[in-house]
Amino acid sequence: MTDTLNNQEATMSKTLYERIGGEAAVNAAVELFYRKVLNDYRINRFFDDSDMDKQIAKQKAFFTMAFGGPNNYTGRDMRNAHAPLVKMGLDNFHFDAVMEHLGATLTELNVPADLIDEAAAIAESARKDVLGK
Amino acid sequence: MVKLMIEEKAYSCQPNETVLDALLREHVNISYACKKGTCHSCMVRSPNAIPPEAAQAGLKNTLKNHNYFLACLCHPEQDMIIKLPDQSEFYTEGTVVVNEMLNRNTLLLIIAFKDAFEFSAGQFVNLQRADGLTRSYSIANTPQESNTLEFHIRRLPGGRFSEWLHDEIMVGDTVAVSEPRGHCFYLPERSEQGLLLVGTGTGLAPLAGILTDALALGHSGPIYLFHGSREVEDLYQIDEMRQLAKQHQHFHYIPCLSGKHVPEGFSHGRVNEVALASFADLKDWRVFLCGHPEMVNQMKKMTFLKGASMKDIYADAFLVTPT
Numbered sequence: 001m002t003d004t005l006n007n008q009e010a011t012m013s014k015t016l017y018e019r020i021g022g023e024a025a026v027n028a029a030v031e032l033f034y035r036k037v038l039n040d041y042r043i044n045r046f047f048d049d050s051d052m053d054k055q056i057a058k059q060k061a062f063f064t065m066a067f068g069g070p071n072n073y074t075g076r077d078m079r080n081a082h083a084p085l086v087k088m089g090l091d092n093f094h095f096d097a098v099m100e101h102l103g104a105t106l107t108e109l110n111v112p113a114d115l116i117d118e119a120a121a122i123a124e125s126a127r128k129d130v131l132g133k
Numbered sequence: 134m135v136k137l138m139i140e141e142k143a144y145s146c147q148p149n150e151t152v153l154d155a156l157l158r159e160h161v162n163i164s165y166a167c168k169k170g171t172c173h174s175c176m177v178r179s180p181n182a183i184p185p186e187a188a189q190a191g192l193k194n195t196l197k198n199h200n201y202f203l204a205c206l207c208h209p210e211q212d213m214i215i216k217l218p219d220q221s222e223f224y225t226e227g228t229v230v231v232n233e234m235l236n237r238n239t240l241l242l243i244i245a246f247k248d249a250f251e252f253s254a255g256q257f258v259n260l261q262r263a264d265g266l267t268r269s270y271s272i273a274n275t276p277q278e279s280n281t282l283e284f285h286i287r288r289l290p291g292g293r294f295s296e297w298l299h300d301e302i303m304v305g306d307t308v309a310v311s312e313p314r315g316h317c318f319y320l321p322e323r324s325e326q327g328l329l330l331v332g333t334g335t336g337l338a339p340l341a342g343i344l345t346d347a348l349a350l351g352h353s354g355p356i357y358l359f360h361g362s363r364e365v366e367d368l369y370q371i372d373e374m375r376q377l378a379k380q381h382q383h384f385h386y387i388p389c390l391s392g393k394h395v396p397e398g399f400s401h402g403r404v405n406e407v408a409l410a411s412f413a414d415l416k417d418w419r420v421f422l423c424g425h426p427e428m429v430n431q432m433k434k435m436t437f438l439k440g441a442s443m444k445d446i447y448a449d450a451f452l453v454t455p456t
Contacts, residue, residue, distance in 0.1 A: 023190075035438055052433050054173060056443045057191055061171045071169065 016118045017069035020111060026063045033105040034059050043097045046085050066102065066123040078129035086132045095127055136212040140220065146209055152177070152188075153204035163217055168205045175204040182213040193444055195253075195316040224261060224309040225250070230281065232304050235369040239335060240286040240299050244308055249280050252313035254342030255421070257449065258282070259311035260294070268294040271423065271449065272313065273338035275346045282310065285338040285369070317421060317447040319343045321350040326445075327418040328356040331408045331432055334367065336360075336424025339449060341370065343421055348381060356381075357411070361389035361404025365396060387411070405432050409439065416440035422448040 021028075034056060037047050047055060065071050082090065102123055106116045127133075135146045137155060146155040153175050156163050165175035170190060179200045188207035189197045204215075227250075231243035252258075254275040261267045274283040289295045302308070317339060319328075328347060330340045337360050344358060362368050365388075374386040389404040400407045405428050412418075420436045422429045429448045436446055 031437075031442060038434065038438060052437065052443060052446075053193070057171050057173060060191060061169065073169075 015068050016115060016122070017064070017067040020067050020115055020119070022069070023064075025109070025111075026060055026067065026069070028109055029063050029105050030056060030059045032108060033063070033101055036101040036104060037098070040097060040101065043094045046088065046090060046094065062123075065126070066119045068118075068122055075126075075129040078126055079132055082130045083132060091131060092127075095131060099123060135209045137209065138212070138214045139217065150208075151205055152207040152209055152213075152215070156204065161217075163204065164219075165205060170203050170206045173203065176201055177204050177218065178202070178216045179213045180216060182209075182211055184213075185210055193316055193447070194320055194322070195318055195447065198320060199253075199316070201316075222259065222311040224311055226307050227282065227310050229302055229304050229306050229308060231283075232302060235285060237366050238288045239367075239369055240288070242284045242286055242298060242302070244282050244284070244310060246280045246282075246310075250276070250282060250310075250313075252276055252282075253318035254346040255318035255339040255447075255449075256313040256315045257339070258313050260284075260298075261309040261311070262294065262297060263309075266294055266297075267311075269314075271315075271335070271339035271342075273341050275342055275349065277349065283338075285335040287335045315449050317343075317423065317449040319346045319350070319352075319421075321352075323354075323419075324350070324352045325354045327354045327415075328352065328421070329408065329412070329415065329418050329436070329441075330356070330358040330421045331361075331404055331424075331428075332359070332422070333361050333404055333424035333428055336422075337370065339423045340421060344377075344384070348377075348384065353383065356384045357387065357408070358385070359387045359389055359404045359408040359411075361391065361407070363390065363392040364394065365390055365399065404428070405435070408432075409435055412439065414440050417442075417445075419445045420447065422446070 034047070038044050061071065065073055099120060103116055103120060106119060134148065137144045137146050137152060139161065144155055144159045144161065146152060150158070153163065153165055153168065163175060163177070166172045167174070176192075179202065182200070184200055184202035184207055188202040190206065192201055192203070225246060227244035227246045229242060230245045231241060233241050235241045252272055254272065257269050257271045259267050259269050270284045270286065272282050273285055274281065286295055286298050288299045330344060332340045340358060340360070344356065347356060358374065360368060360374070368388050371388055374388075378384050378386045387400055387407065389400045389402060389407045391403045395401040415436050418441050420441050422432045433446055433448055437443060
């Protein structure tokens with residue numbers, strides 16, 4: 001029943017992911033975002049994986065999620081994936097910094113403010129899981 | 134229903150299954166993690182079938198070109214032979230035809246084969262001694278140059294394999310050579326793009342192959358090769374590279390020395406620092422990095438921060454096997 005309702009909604013209004021430009025928008029955003037993050041001394045240690053290709057893939061998954069695109073991440077996935085970072089001290093301060101770069105990246109790409117707000121709200125909804133709270 | 138072949142064994146892939154689903158159901162030992170195309174743990178290759186586009190999303194062009202794909206994203210459209218990354222390799226016997234020193238510690242080894250050896254310039258192979266001792270070495274030539282492979286072998290103090298090659302191997306001896314591997318090679322696309330090649334020591338080997346290939350395929354954009362070591366005695370093929378730079382206006386060769394003694398014609402400093410200082414911006418450049426793992430990792434990040442796109446940064450770090 002819920003599925004039917006969701007499907008109806010989807011056909012009636014396009015998803016944020018579609019309105020924002022789909023995979024092409026994700027691709028454009030990922031590298032801009034990752035450069036900002038690596039240049040930010042507050043948080044770059046959490047992203048300093050020696051395998052940059054894997055990092056880029058992770059950022060791509062992040063943007064797909066923030067745009068409400070096709071993903072099946074659960075709260076538990078989020079918790080498990082970020083647990084090692086929480087051990088390293090990941091907290092609200094760092095989460096806020098990432099939110100800041102998300103907004104700046106989308107602004108730089110001329111995404112309309114209301115869509116940026118929608119993406120920020122989706123990312124914000126993962127805060128508790130990401131921080132293991 | 135589609136058939137998947139791994140080492141002579143056939144597995145069926147049901148219509149709604151991915152390749153990963155099917156192989157896991159059949160208890161094939163394949164590494165995987167996220168099942169969402171993010172982690173790339175389940176990347177495999179098909180030697181005979183072009184994978185569906187969706188299964189190659191996010192992979193580098195050189196990987197796509199060699200039919201690599203993500204098993205978790207692949208709904209196969211046809212029967213496929215599949216090679217798992219850790220699958221035992223096929224070795225070909227070759228004969229040593231050249232065995233001479235390039236400088237005080239680097240050996241030029243050329244191995245000839247009966248039949249054509251298929252590879253892309255810049256890839257590497259495993260060389261294997263009769264007792265099974267195996268090491269990876271980059272190929273320094275291009276496939277156009279007859280049925281041979283050229284290697285630059287640095288003598289590592291206490292390195293069993295390099296010492297064997299330096300001290301014992303002679304012209305006429307045979308060496309077993311694996312299939313080529315690695316995705317650090319030149320593809321003839323966007324030929325007006327700038328190419329930045331940075332290597333330390335025998336990192337010159339794959340870069341020389343990539344350079345020769347790019348020039349032969351008519352690359353028209355600027356090409357910069359930075360080759361570094363501490364002392365001038367540890368560089369090699371300096372004259373050949375200078376000669377190439379004379380012949381090709383758009384090719385620039387910058388040998389770098391990090392030690393105290395720097396003769397005229399050489400840049401002073403670490404090769405990565407000299408290279409980075411030479412460019413204000415690397416947007417739209419294609420970057421190849423080979424050699425010392427720390428240099429390679431550092432440069433991946435720095436060239437990315439200078440504007441190169443991740444999909445345009447190719448690297449093979451030399452991992453030295455503990456002896």
